[in-house]
Amino acid sequence: MTPTIEMFDEAVIRRTLETARGDAREVLAKARELRGLDPEDVAVLMASEDPEVREELFATARWAKEEIYGKRLVLFAPLYVSNLCTNECVYCGFRSRNKDVRRRALNQQEIAAEVKVLVEQGHKRILLLTGEAFPRERSFEYVLETIRTIYATRSGNGEIRIVNVNVAPLRVEQFRELKGAGIGAYQLFQETYHRPTYEAVHKSGPKRDFDWRVTAMHRAMEAGIGDVGIGPLFGLYDWRFEVLAMMEHIRSLEREFGCGPHTISVPRLEPAVGSPFQAQYLVSDDDFLKLIAILRLAVPYTGMVMSTREKPALRRATFQLGISQTSAGSRVDPGGYGEERPDGGQFQMGDHRPIDEVVRDIISLGYMPSFCTACYRLGRSGQDFMDLAKPGEIKYNCDPNAVSTFQEYLTDYASPETRAAGEALIERRLTEMEPAPARTAAGFLRQVRSGKRDVFL
Ligand code: SAM
Ligand code: SF4
Numbered sequence: 001m002t003p004t005i006e007m008f009d010e011a012v013i014r015r016t017l018e019t020a021r022g023d024a025r026e027v028l029a030k031a032r033e034l035r036g037l038d039p040e041d042v043a044v045l046m047a048s049e050d051p052e053v054r055e056e057l058f059a060t061a062r063w064a065k066e067e068i069y070g071k072r073l074v075l076f077a078p079l080y081v082s083n084l085c086t087n088e089c090v091y092c093g094f095r096s097r098n099k100d101v102r103r104r105a106l107n108q109q110e111i112a113a114e115v116k117v118l119v120e121q122g123h124k125r126i127l128l129l130t131g132e133a134f135p136r137e138r139s140f141e142y143v144l145e146t147i148r149t150i151y152a153t154r155s156g157n158g159e160i161r162i163v164n165v166n167v168a169p170l171r172v173e174q175f176r177e178l179k180g181a182g183i184g185a186y187q188l189f190q191e192t193y194h195r196p197t198y199e200a201v202h203k204s205g206p207k208r209d210f211d212w213r214v215t216a217m218h219r220a221m222e223a224g225i226g227d228v229g230i231g232p233l234f235g236l237y238d239w240r241f242e243v244l245a246m247m248e249h250i251r252s253l254e255r256e257f258g259c260g261p262h263t264i265s266v267p268r269l270e271p272a273v274g275s276p277f278q279a280q281y282l283v284s285d286d287d288f289l290k291l292i293a294i295l296r297l298a299v300p301y302t303g304m305v306m307s308t309r310e311k312p313a314l315r316r317a318t319f320q321l322g323i324s325q326t327s328a329g330s331r332v333d334p335g336g337y338g339e340e341r342p343d344g345g346q347f348q349m350g351d352h353r354p355i356d357e358v359v360r361d362i363i364s365l366g367y368m369p370s371f372c373t374a375c376y377r378l379g380r381s382g383q384d385f386m387d388l389a390k391p392g393e394i395k396y397n398c399d400p401n402a403v404s405t406f407q408e409y410l411t412d413y414a415s416p417e418t419r420a421a422g423e424a425l426i427e428r429r430l431t432e433m434e435p436a437p438a439r440t441a442a443g444f445l446r447q448v449r450s451g452k453r454d455v456f457l
Contacts, residue, residue: 008193008214013244016043024048028060031297034067039247045294046240054290058321061293064300065322070395071429072370072402073362074325075355076125076164077118078307080334080346081106081146082139085131087205089191091236091279093272093346094131096205100274105133105142106334108149115153115160117337121329121355122413124161124371124405126150127187132168132207140174143167147181157412157453162373164229168207169216175223184376185262186220187229188213192236193245201236201277217253217261227262227376228253229305234283235269239291243298250299263303263325266292266318270309270347289317296322311350312361319367329355359409360418363425370402371409374456396437397457403429404444404455411448 020043027041037045045057082105085094093101106114118126128146133139143165150163162184169188170178178186192198195210202208217228230249232242250260268288269279283291295304306315306323308330315326331337332345351358362369374380374397403426410422426445430438444455 008195008245008248010194013039013241013248016040016244017046017240020044020047024050024053025056028053028056028297031060031064031300034064034300036300037298039244042243042247042294042298043240045297046243046291057290057293057297061296061321064296065320065324068300069303069324070399070402071367072372072398073319073323073367074125074303074370074372075123075328075359076127076325077121077123077355078127078129078327078330078332079111079114079118079150080129080332080336081111081114082130082133082142083334083346084133084139085205086134087132087207088203089205089207090201090203090277091233091269091272091275093274095275098274104334105130108145110335110338111146111149112153114335114337115150116155119153119155119158119160120413122158122371122409123355124158125164125184125373126160126162127164127166127327129166130168132205136206140170140177144177144181147178147183151182157408161454162376166229169213170219172219172223175220175225179223179225183225184373185227185229186217186225187231187263187265188216189231189233189265189267190214190246190249191233193232193242193249194237197237214249217249218256221253221257221259226259229263229265230261231265231267231305233267233269234288234291235279235281237281239281239283239287243291243294247298250302260299261302263305264295264299265305265307266295266323267307268309270350272347273345285314288314289321292318292323293321308349308351309347312353315351316361316365319362319365326358328358329353356413356415356418359414360421363418363421366425368402368406368425368429369409369422370398371405372398372401372456373405374401377456396434396440399429399433399437400441400444401456403441404448407445407448408453 016039022044024044027044083094084103084105086096088095088097147163150160164185165183166187198210220228254260268283303324304322306318306326308327359369410419447455
C-alpha cells in the first residue's frame, strides 16, 4: 500500500498555503454547517491575522464543540511501561543514545502495581505507551501481555475498562492481535509530515522509515481497528504545513476506509532530559489556540486529545475551543505512579496536579468530567460512531454515560470538596438536558448512588 506518494506532496501543500485567498468570515459561515472544511478553507483561516476574525473563529469553535460534544470532557491516564528504545529521535528523552535516563521495562507485577494506583485514583481508561524495543516480536508479546495484566487488575469497586495503545507501527497481523486483545483505539503520532525534517530528527533506528509510519493507520484499519488516533508533534516543523498534511492523511483514510481517525492529538514539543534538540518551529500559545480552533471546525466530528504537556491555564482555554479528551495526574516515566524515585521522564510536563484537582478545575469551568468507555465496549467505533455523532445524536448517549461514570468517580474517589462541587454540577446539568436523556441520566444516577457500578448505554 503506497498512499504516501501523492498524500504528502510538499509542493501541493505549499501551494495551498501560499495561494490562500478568500474571506475568512465566509469560511466561518461554512464551518457552522458542521460538515468540515476543505484544505483551501483551512489555509484561509490559518493565514488570517485579523484579531476580530480570531475572536469569531474562537466563538465558532466553542459553539461547534458544544453542539457536537456537549459539556463533557473525557479523562484518561497515560501508562508508560518501558523506556527501552532503539530509535534516536533527537527530541525525546528515551532516545537510544541518551545516557541520562535509566532504562527499564516494568515486569507484569510492577505493571499491575501501577494500574492499581490509577484505578484507586478513579481512572477507567488507560493509554499504554512504550519506547520501540528490540527484538520486535518479543516487545510486541510484551505489549499483549501488558494489556492482559491491565484488564485483569482490580481494586475495590474499580477496574480499567478500556486500554488504548500508542506503540511503534505494527504489521497487519499484529494489529489484528491487538484488536483481539480488546484495545479501544490505536494511536500513533507522525511527529512531522515534512519528509526532510522527519529525516533530520530521526537519526537512526526503525523509526527513520517515514512511509512505514505514515501508512500505519491504513494497516490498523485494514486489520479492523476502527478507532485510530493521529497527530503531529507540533514544533518540529511549520504548524500550518502539518495541519494541511494531516488533513491529507485524514482524507486518505476516508477515501480508503470510509472513515477518518477517531481522534487527533495536539502534542507540543517540550524540553526533554538529555535532548540536544534546538527547535526552530516552536508554536506560540496564540498559534496553538488558533490551530486547535481551526481543527475543531475542519473535522468537527473527530475527537481532540490534550495531554499534560501543557500548563493548566492553557489547557483550560483549549477545553473550550474543542478538546474532547484529556489526561490528568499523568506520569511519563515507567514506574512513575507508584514509586518514590521514578526514572527520567520522556519530556517535561506542564501540569503536575493530581486528578482530584484537575477534576475540580474542569467542574469550575462548567464541564462534566466523564469516565465513559461505552462506545468501545459496545462496538460503536469507526464509522458506527461517526454515524451516531454526525447528527449530534451522541449527546443522547454520552450525557447520561458521563453522568453515571462521573457519579461513580465522585462517590468512590473524590475528596469531599470535589464531590460536593461535582454533585451540584450534575443537578444543574440534569435541568439543562433534553427530557429524554435527562430521564435516562436520572435513572443511571439512582442506580449508581444505590451502589451499582458500570451503568451505561
Ligand atoms: N515510542 C513510540 C513512538 O515514538 O511512536 C510510542 C510512543 S512515544 C512514548 C509517544 C510520543 O511522545 C511520541 O510519538 C512523540 O510525539 C512524543 N514526544 C517525544 N518526545 C517529546 C517531547 N520532547 N515533547 C513532547 N512530546 C514528545
Ligand atoms: Fe523512542 Fe518513541 Fe522516544 Fe522516539 S519518540 S525515542 S521511538 S520513545
